[in-house]
Amino acid sequence: MNGLLYPLAAALAWIALAYRLVRGLRQDPRDPSLYSIAAAIALLGIIFTVSTPAVWAKIDHTVAIPNLSLLISQSCVIVFSGTIQCIIIFWTHPRPDSWRRARWRVVWVLGVLTVMVALFAAAGRQDEHPTDAAATYAQDPVYAAYLGCYIAMVALGFTDIIRLCLPYARAAGRVWLSRGLRLTAVGAGLGLLYCLVRAATLIEGQLGTDPKRLEALVPVFAAFGAMLVIVGLTLPSFGPRLSRIAAWQVQRRAYRQLYPLWEAITVTVTEVVLDPPASPDRGILRDVNRRLRRRVVEIGDGIRQLRHHMSDTVAAAAAATADAQGLTGQPRDAAARAAQILVACLAYEPERRERFDSPAVDGAVDGAGRDDEPRRARWDAWRTALPATDRRLSAPATAGAQPPEFGADHDDFSAEVRWLVAVAKALRGSWIPAAAAGDQAGNQIGSRT
Structure with missing residues (x-):
């Protein structure tokens, strides 16, 4: 499943990134929201590109550090979560207040990343597991602490995304922005389900039961959640074009009728x-x-x-x-x-x-x-x-x-x-x-x- 859904999600992310950059640079190359959204989409592209089993194995073999791709992909998930929170804050709050709110999230992300890197380094070398590394080493106390920090931060981030998206989707004033916020919230909801599965992996690893029992659900929730977030982030940009296409079709049908x-x-x-x-x-x-x-x-x-x-x-x-x-x-x-x-x-x-x-x-x-x-x-x-x-x-x-x-x-x-x-x-x-x-x-x- 990883070898199918992760490349698909990665391809969608890179296509969305190219579309957003080309369109945004033509309209207003000085728009700061363009680069923040592009950074969020690029992070998703990196996450799913690195998580693709073939790429995962190639990276680890090149740097000679087993499961380094796990740290790369999960660190990008943390940064992505913080980036989305900042984007939504900039969309929904006035400038002085938005910078203050965003600054604390940046500090929080940097702190969690520092702890995760330290725990990963302390865990020592392990065997290569491109598809189930998190579940395989959930019994290791150091890896368990590492995984716990990751799950807590991601769950907190996705909860914050839902909390920010839904109220402002009702008051956005722009139809496609409202739809994009709602779709992003749905994608974040799937991200929470991903966190629940990862939490179950951690608990089962500590209890000595089978931590891989729910592993098949991880790529499903992760990939489809990310796809919805990608579409939600780009919908305010290409949504009006969909409206124009629909209007064109209505006019063309009326012309014939x-x-x-x-x-x-x-x-x-x-x-x-x-x-x-x-x-x-x-x-x-x-x-x-x-x-x-x-x-x-x-x-x-x-x-x-x-x-x-x-x-x-x-x-x-x-x-x-x-x-x-x-x-x-x-x-x-x-x-x-x-x-x-x-x-x-x-x-x-x-x-x-x-x-x-x-x-x-x-x-x-x-x-x-x-x-x-x-x-x-x-x-x-x-x-x-x-x-x-x-x-x-x-x-x-x-x-x-x-x-x-x-x-x-x-x-x-x-x-x-x-x-x-x-x-x-x-x-x-x-x-x-x-x-x-x-x-x-x-x-x-x-x-x-």
């Missing part, structure tokens, strides 16, 4: 299209926000140009039909709006063709008519592809029923996009707009209001 509504309007009123798309909707990867905003503007411009053909009677009848089908809220209003827009497109087209097909005056209209022929072909293809239904709209329950007040609650761009997407989905997926189109063709709804 708006296509049925955009097509219905722009194939009827082509002049609202400023920049026809050069690639299929599913292929867009760049300028998604600009394209989405342009599509919403084109839909809005087209609806305004069709406003004289928007029938309140159609909207009221479609809303009554949606009520009869049990639709409420936005789905009901979207179905009514989609029916109104579709009927407006169908009513606008004959008038437009009549205008272009009228006898030419000095040849001007003939030219316009020829230019309009490709648009007519596209409109005919669109009209043929519309879904059809044998159903018809219900008459409103009361004469002169008022249609829904469309767009009354759309106070920002995101709300407008959600509304138009709902209309587009109703236009493509609901039978109510198709029924309105059938009624319009059969002149069953009545004249335009």
Whole structure:
């Protein structure tokens, strides 16, 4: 297990370190928090690199000191714990108070390291044990004292990390900083479980029972706890990018979902299209926000140009039909709006063709008519592809029923996009707009209001 999880944790630490340094140096190379976080991540990289059995054996063989890697890795754990505490203190306390609090932790770490080095040297030479040195020598009184200092300091440090992270995660004010603090606290919680296993190793060694009984849990708690801490430390940096990626995907999906509504309007009123798309909707990867905003503007411009053909009677009848089908809220209003827009497109087209097909005056209209022929072909293809239904709209329950007040609650761009997407989905997926189109063709709804 050590040979699998420890290299994985080490690789994650070195990747996170490279990312944090490259990004931080580009943004603000004088930011002190950049170097403190980088130091903490580098310590984790050293811990798990040295603890990898192959590296452990290579180091000990090179310096000819058995189990020196144990002292190196565990000393780095102590320094890492103190570094994380200082980082969180600097994040959550004002400058004069933070320096005072951090200074005592630095002194405490240096004192514990001095004691650990002295005890390690006093223990004398032992056989090489790359995977279970702590459990193997837990029965030795000097090693037991060494291990006791290590466990106490690490447990105290992880407890302090949890104590500092959780309260300030609720008051951090920045979403990704709050999430990073919580994730760091969870990683520290796994670190406490690691300390419990190591304490059990120490106790069993002193009692003369099997100290290796729980050794398989050590790499699990240590590696996964460290991975969570690494992600927690870097989350405030790369988290906002994840938000932007999620927003990009939402915008890209909305851009595609708006296509049925955009097509219905722009194939009827082509002049609202400023920049026809050069690639299929599913292929867009760049300028998604600009394209989405342009599509919403084109839909809005087209609806305004069709406003004289928007029938309140159609909207009221479609809303009554949606009520009869049990639709409420936005789905009901979207179905009514989609029916109104579709009927407006169908009513606008004959008038437009009549205008272009009228006898030419000095040849001007003939030219316009020829230019309009490709648009007519596209409109005919669109009209043929519309879904059809044998159903018809219900008459409103009361004469002169008022249609829904469309767009009354759309106070920002995101709300407008959600509304138009709902209309587009109703236009493509609901039978109510198709029924309105059938009624319009059969002149069953009545004249335009």
